[in-house]
Amino acid sequence: MSADEITAxxxxxxxxxxxxxxxxxxxxxHGVDTTTYARLHDEVVKLDAAMGILLGKASLVPIALATVFPALADSAGGDLRDVLDALVIDLVDCVAPEPLSAAG
Incomplete structure (x- = not known):
């Protein structure tokens, strides 16, 4: 799976x-701050339990990121988009890596 195939x-x-x-x-x-997958997942789960039906799956991770990094919500410079792009790339590497080539 590639980053281009991932949807919100x-x-x-x-x-x-x-x-x-x-x-x-x-x-x-983001800046000097970091968050782990465990913490981000906890935020997504809490947000989904509280408002998931109203927000929909596509909004959960961006809003959770803005909760963990409040400056992202205030940024007009596209920081949230950049953070989401980096997250998607890392997620592909972490949970959907390319299969090893049979050639070798």
């Missing part, structure tokens, strides 16, 4: 998968 609706499941296999792995870095 896939992100909550992929974050959960990453938290299950590598909970202490850094999911996101």
């Amino acid at each position: 609706e896939n992100l909550p499941r992929m974050v959960a998968d990453a938290a299950a296999c590598e909970p202490d792995r850094i999911a996101v870095a």
Whole structure:
């Protein structure tokens, strides 16, 4: 699976998968702050329980990120988009790596 194939609706499941296999792995870095997959997953679960039906799956991870990093919500410079792009790339590496080539 490539980053181009990931949709916003896939992100909550992929974050959960990453938290299950590598909970202490850094999911996101923003400035000097970081968060792990375990913490991001906890935020997604809390948000889903509180407002998931109103928000929909596609909104859960971006809003959870803005909760963990409040400056992202205030940024007009596209920081949230950049953080989401970096997260997707890491998620692909973490939970959906390319299969090893049969050639070798």
